[in-house]
Amino acid sequence: MSSCDTCLVRNRAICSALDAGEIGALNAIGRTRKLEAGQSLIWEDEDSILVANVVDGVLKLSTGTEGGREQIVGVVYPADFVGRPFGGKTGHSVTALTEATVCVFGRRDFDDFARKHPALEHKLLERTMAELERTRRWMLLLGRKSASEKVATFIAEMSERLVDPTCMALPGVPIDRFELPFSRQQVADVLGLTIETVSRQFTRLKSEGVIDLPSRREIVIRDRDQLIAQAG
Amino acid sequence: MSSCDTCLVRNRAICSALDAGEIGALNAIGRTRKLEAGQSLIWEDEDSILVANVVDGVLKLSTGTEGGREQIVGVVYPADFVGRPFGGKTGHSVTALTEATVCVFGRRDFDDFARKHPALEHKLLERTMAELERTRRWMLLLGRKSASEKVATFIAEMSERLVDPTCMALPGVPIDRFELPFSRQQVADVLGLTIETVSRQFTRLKSEGVIDLPSRREIVIRDRDQLIAQAG
DNA sequence: CGATGGTTTGAGATATATCAAACCTCGTGG
């Protein structure tokens, strides 16, 4: 029996393009792997040797300058795909932010399999295009938004993406209370700000009653309209 | 006879995945269109109705805030693909920066054709992944680089991308003199800066002898090593 | 309990934005 049968993201990941027989073949070349928070799966500038589906947890994609400045260039959730198939180098590292479970494949094995299964490539294409679209929207934030707009946008987006991964929640409905998978430094690295500026914006939003911060890693949205308005 | 036979980018665009017969079929659903500088092909937030291959010229992809701030989220050159196949909205407009020639397809026609031609989808997937990679590298610039680093990086990247589109030049060799397809305002919109800051950085680089500016739209790189060093 | 790592708060420095004016370049029409 294939471990895909019990996979939580079986119906949402690119694997949903495959029938039972094909899934078995894919299962044969992959294996599931657990990562603890902080552990990396792929490193910046290394030759692409593996790709993966995220089964559970949250991971960051990040790059940095020689000077040690870091920028988080993407965040992936269950059912998302990571890595660079079809040769080339990955320009960013992939690191777990929470405990995570991924389904990894050798890059070459995956390449061969994908070329023989156009439906899988099609899913991957749709996913990649959606990710490119999302990334481009984020560029507007990085290039043109103020610190307060950045933080408000960040919280609003988080509440839309951090829905129950088991899909029990209604789709498209954002949640008003969630646990942040980021430290303050990591939030700063997503938004292109410093940790102090992020902290000040959080406390300002709290003092204005827009959000509440029960603990360091928890956020409660008290006034979503106001939050959206401040997102600019 | 198919107009693809004389197409300058026939061997580099996604069409290179197709044989003579398939090209004929693709040609039947597309048409070439000329754009003058400033003319838009696709508008932000409209439902995706057409997609295109760039044959000649340079186009920008851009989004803006309600407040009128603009961010250029991508620049495309001959052989690149633009538009959002497989449904959804395009989150950015596509506008010609120079006179341009594109090969346009109705989005639905293209979708149908692509689904029947996995090799075409494969090329498109590779291209989309490369673009996503490039876009993510640009995020590091937007989020973490100073104005001087941004401008130096911009000039260096331009010199690598604006090679002779006919491919007569040696591949991978950057050029030292080129005409900018951007106004100062547009450079500012690519880098997330103001027009004044861009101007000041240009004149500084010129006064340091790193570049020369024979005219508003021309750039000559005098000291590439120094330029790269300043790109951070 | 004290040590440790992350976070918040404060005071000051600075890069970049903003506002305003002068300056080219180029096309138009007298």
Added chain:
DNA sequence: CCACGAGGTTTGATATATCTCAAACCATCG
């Protein structure tokens, strides 16, 4: 041919958002 005007660009003076440096604070864990 020259004067004029318009758009884009450069330069200057000032304002301000964000960064930097530094200290206090707070949870967590041995």
